[in-house]
Amino acid sequence: MTTIFDSIQIKNIKIQNRIVLPPLVRFSIIEKDGFVNDKLVEWYETIAKNGVGLIIVEASSVSENGKLRDNQLGIWDNKFIPGLKKIADKVHEYNTKIMIQVHHAGFKEKITDVSTEELDIILEDFKAAFKIAKTASFDGIEIHGAHTYLLSQLASHLWNSRTDKYGGDFNGRMHFAERLITETREIFNKDFILGYRMGGNEPELIDGIKIAKFLENLGIDILHVSSGIPNPEYKKEKKVDVPQDFPLDWVVYMATEIKKHVKIPVIAVRKIKKESQASWLIENNYVDMVAIGRAMLSNPDWIGYAKKLFLKRKENEKKENEKKEEKKCNGVARNAHENKENNELINIDIFCKIVDNYGDIGVVLRLGKELKKTLENKINLRIIISKIDELIAINPKIKDLDYQEFNNITYITNSYFEKNIQKLGVANLVIETFGCGIPDYYMELAYFNSEYILNLEYLTGEKWVNDFHMKESLLPKGSVKKYFYFPGFSEEAGGLVIREQIRKKVNAHKEKYLKKYYGEFLNPEKKLKGTIFSYEKNFIPFFDALKKLDEEVILMIFSTKTQNSIKNIFNKKIFGNAYKYGKIEMKFSKFLSQDQYEEIINVSDFNFVRGEDSATMAVTSGKPFLWQLYPQENNTHMEKLEGFLDTYTTFLNKNNKNIDDKNLTANLIKLFKDYNDKVDNYLDLGNESYLYFLKNIKNIERANIVFADYLLSKCNLINKLKSFIYEFLGGKK
Numbered sequence: 001m002t003t004i005f006d007s008i009q010i011k012n013i014k015i016q017n018r019i020v021l022p023p024l025v026r027f028s029i030i031e032k033d034g035f036v037n038d039k040l041v042e043w044y045e046t047i048a049k050n051g052v053g054l055i056i057v058e059a060s061s062v063s064e065n066g067k068l069r070d071n072q073l074g075i076w077d078n079k080f081i082p083g084l085k086k087i088a089d090k091v092h093e094y095n096t097k098i099m100i101q102v103h104h105a106g107f108k109e110k111i112t113d114v115s116t117e118e119l120d121i122i123l124e125d126f127k128a129a130f131k132i133a134k135t136a137s138f139d140g141i142e143i144h145g146a147h148t149y150l151l152s153q154l155a156s157h158l159w160n161s162r163t164d165k166y167g168g169d170f171n172g173r174m175h176f177a178e179r180l181i182t183e184t185r186e187i188f189n190k191d192f193i194l195g196y197r198m199g200g201n202e203p204e205l206i207d208g209i210k211i212a213k214f215l216e217n218l219g220i221d222i223l224h225v226s227s228g229i230p231n232p233e234y235k236k237e238k239k240v241d242v243p244q245d246f247p248l249d250w251v252v253y254m255a256t257e258i259k260k261h262v263k264i265p266v267i268a269v270r271k272i273k274k275e276s277q278a279s280w281l282i283e284n285n286y287v288d289m290v291a292i293g294r295a296m297l298s299n300p301d302w303i304g305y306a307k308k309l310f311l312k313r314k315e316n317e318k319k320e321n322e323k324k325e326e327k328k329c330n331g332v333a334r335n336a337h338e339n340k341e342n343n344e345l346i347n348i349d350i351f352c353k354i355v356d357n358y359g360d361i362g363v364v365l366r367l368g369k370e371l372k373k374t375l376e377n378k379i380n381l382r383i384i385i386s387k388i389d390e391l392i393a394i395n396p397k398i399k400d401l402d403y404q405e406f407n408n409i410t411y412i413t414n415s416y417f418e419k420n421i422q423k424l425g426v427a428n429l430v431i432e433t434f435g436c437g438i439p440d441y442y443m444e445l446a447y448f449n450s451e452y453i454l455n456l457e458y459l460t461g462e463k464w465v466n467d468f469h470m471k472e473s474l475l476p477k478g479s480v481k482k483y484f485y486f487p488g489f490s491e492e493a494g495g496l497v498i499r500e501q502i503r504k505k506v507n508a509h510k511e512k513y514l515k516k517y518y519g520e521f522l523n524p525e526k527k528l529k530g531t532i533f534s535y536e537k538n539f540i541p542f543f544d545a546l547k548k549l550d551e552e553v554i555l556m557i558f559s560t561k562t563q564n565s566i567k568n569i570f571n572k573k574i575f576g577n578a579y580k581y582g583k584i585e586m587k588f589s590k591f592l593s594q595d596q597y598e599e600i601i602n603v604s605d606f607n608f609v610r611g612e613d614s615a616t617m618a619v620t621s622g623k624p625f626l627w628q629l630y631p632q633e634n635n636t637h638m639e640k641l642e643g644f645l646d647t648y649t650t651f652l653n654k655n656n657k658n659i660d661d662k663n664l665t666a667n668l669i670k671l672f673k674d675y676n677d678k679v680d681n682y683l684d685l686g687n688e689s690y691l692y693f694l695k696n697i698k699n700i701e702r703a704n705i706v707f708a709d710y711l712l713s714k715c716n717l718i719n720k721l722k723s724f725i726y727e728f729l730g731g732k733k
C-alpha cells in the first residue's frame with residue numbers, strides 16, 4: 001500500500017512524498033514588475049524546509065499583457081531567470097522538487113474574437129517560457145489549462161465558437177494545447193517534467209475525461225485536475241454530479257474519476273485539509289498525489305502536522321494487527337473460510353449455564369465428549385460454564401481452576417472468559433445450550449467473526465420440533481447465522497446425544513457388568529434389577545406393587561432426592577447405604593460418572609430416570625423405563641411428556657406387530673402420565689399401574705428395543721452435527 005510519505009518517480013525525477021504545494025499566487029508579496037523578491041524565495045523555502053515533495057510555483061505570466069493582475073510573477077523574458085532560479089535552487093537544497101505554472105489569463109468569453117495570429121504569438125510566448133523555466137533550474141513546468149484562463153477558454157465548447165484552427169470540433173479546441181506539447185518535445189527530456197492543470201469539468205466531467213486522455217496521448221507527464229468553465233445550469237456549489245457517499249470535494253472527485261482513465265500520475269486538489277483525507281486518497285490509490293493549498297498557507301508546516309497524525313494512525317494499525325496475529329496464535333478462528341483454506345481446525349465453543357440438578361451440564365459434557373471423539377483432530381473444543389464447582393460435582397477429575405484442559409477439551413469459566421476475550425477470541429461454531437444466553441462480551445465479537453450459532457434446545461418429543469429444527473433465528477446485526485437446534489426422537493429433528501457403544505459393550509459382556517454393579521448381591525442374575533433416579537416423589541404405591549411380585553428385587557437408588565423420598569417411607573429404620581424390605585433389597589448408591597450410570601442402565605432390567613440426559617440413556621438402552629420430566633409450576637412439562645408419548649407410542653404401535661398385548665401402549669401412556677403429574681394425586685397412581693409395568697418387563701423390552709435401534713441408527717445428534725459441520729464449515733476431513 002502506498003502512503004502519502006512514499007516517494008513517486010516521474011521520469012528521472014524522484015519526488016520524496018506525495019504532497020504537493022499547488023500554485024498559489026502571492027500578489028501581496030510581488031511587485032508590479034513581476035520579479036521574484038526575497039520574501040517570495042523565503043516563502044517557498046519555508047514550504048520546502050518543512051518537507052513537501054513537490055512545489056508548483058504560482059501562475060507566472062508568459063506575456064506582459066497576459067497577466068491576471070499587475071503584481072503577478074513574470075516569465076515572459078530572460079530577465080526573470082535569475083530570480084526564478086533563486087527559488088528553484090533554494091527549494092532544491094531541501095530535496096524538494098519544483099515546477100512552475102505558466103499562465104496566460106486569456107480573453108474570457110471573448111476568446112472567439114481573438115485573431116489567429118495573436119494566438120500564434122501567445123503560443124510562441126509559452127514555448128519561450130518553458131525554456132526560461134528550464135534555464136532557471138526548475139524540474140518542470142505546469143501548463144495552466146484550468147480556471148477559465150486561456151487554455152480553458154479554448155478547450156470549452158461553451159465559450160469557444162471559433163471557426164479557425166483553434167476552434168470547431170474537439171480537436172480544434174485542443175489545437176493550441178496540442179501544438180504547445182508537440183512543438184516543444186525536445187525541451188522535455190528525462191529531467192524535465194511536462195505537467196498540465198486541467199479543468200475536470202469542461203464543462204462536464206465526461207469532457208474532462210476526454211481532455212485527460214487526449215493530453216496523455218500527446219505525452220503529458222502528470223495531470224493536475226482542477227475546475228474548468230462550468231455549465232451555468234449548475235447553480236450549486238458542485239459543478240458536476242458527485243455520488244452521495246463520496247466524502248471529499250467535487251473537484252477531488254473529478255480527479256479520482258479521471259485517474260481511472262489514464263495511466264499517468266494524477267494530482268487531486270481542493271479542500272483537502274486533514275492528513276486522513278490525503279491518506280485516504282493515496283492509500284486507496286484513488287490518485288497519485290494530493291495538493292494542499294490553503295491549508296498549507298495557514299500552516300506552512302502542514303507536513304509536520306500530518307506526519308504526527310500519520311505515525312499515530314500507523315502505530316494503532318500495527319497494534320490492531322498484532323492483536324489479530326496474537327489471536328491467530330491462540331488457534332482461535334475469526335473466519336471459518338480462512339480455516340478451510342488453511343486446512344486448520346474448526347473451533348467450537350459450547351456455552352452452558354447450570355440451572356438445576358446438573359441435567360444441563362450432563363448433556364453438555366456428553367455432547368462435548370462425543371463431538372471430540374467423533375471429530376477428534378478436526379476440532380478445537382471449549383466448554384464455557386457458569387461455575388466450575390458444578391462441573392466438579394459431575395466429574396471429580398476436573399480441577400478447581402478457571403481455565404483447564406481435560407481430555408482434550410478446554411473448560412473455561414464465564415468470568416475468566418470475559419476478562420480474556422480478546423486473547424481467547426470467538427469460535428467458528430458457537431453452541432448455546434438450553435437458552436442459557438451467550439454473554440454480550442462474546443456476542444459483540446461473534447456477530448462478525450463467528451460463522452454459525454446453534455441454539456440447542458431442551459429435548460422434547462413434541463412433533464412441532466420437526467418443523468422448527470434448523471430454522472433460522474434472526475439476529476440484529478453481523479454476518480453470523482443462528483439456527484434453532486431441536487433434539488428429538490425423530491429423524492426430522494436434531495436427534496439425541498447418544499453413545500451407542502455403551503449398549504454394545506454391556507450387551508457383549510453382560511456378566512462382567514452384572515458383577516461390577518450388582519456383584520455384592522447374591523445371585524443377581526436371578527433377581528429383577530432396577531435403578532431409580534428421580535426428583536422428590538411418593539414411592540409408596542411402587543413398593544406396594546413390588547411386594548405383590550413373586551420375584552426377588554434389587555433396587556439401585558441414586559441421588560439425594562430419590563434416596564430421601566424412599567428413606568421417608570421406611571422412617572428411621574434405614575442406616576447406612578443398604579436396606580432390605582421383604583424380598584426387596586435396596587442400595588443407596590453414590591453418584592456415578594455418566595459412563596458408569598449408562599453402564600448400569602444397560603445391565604439392569606428396568607430404569608426410572610429423570611431429566612434429559614438419563615432419559616436419552618434409558619430410551620436408547622431398549623430397557624423398560626419410566627421418565628420423570630423436570631416438574632414445572634404450571635404443569636407445562638406434561639405437554640412435553642405428551643409429545644414424547646405420542647412419538648414413542650406411535651412408533652411402538654407401527655413397528656411392533658408382534659406385541660401380544662393390545663393395551664401395552666395405552667397402559668404405558670397412563671403410567672408415564674401418572675408418574676409425572678405434579679398435582680398431589682400420586683396416591684391415585686395405583687400400584688396396579690406399576691404392577692402392570694413390572695409384570696410386562698419382557699414385553700416392554702421387546703418393543704423398546706425396536707425403538708432404541710431406530711434412535712441409534714437414525715437419530716444420533718452427534719452424527720447430525722458432524723454432517724452440519726462438514727457441510728457448513730468445511731474443514732479438514
Ligand SMILES: Cc1cc2nc3c(=O)[nH]c(=O)nc-3n(C[C@H](O)[C@H](O)[C@H](O)COP(=O)(O)O)c2cc1C
Nearest residue numbers: 022023024025058059269270271272291292293294
Ligand atoms: C490565494 C490563492 C492563490 C491561488 N493561485 C493559483 C494559481 O496561481 N494558479 C492556480 O492554478 N490556482 C491557484 N489557486 C488555486 C489553488 O491552486 C487551489 O486549486 C485551490 O486553492 C484549492 O485548493 P485548496 O482548497 O487546497 O486551497 C489559488 C488559490 C488561492 C486561495
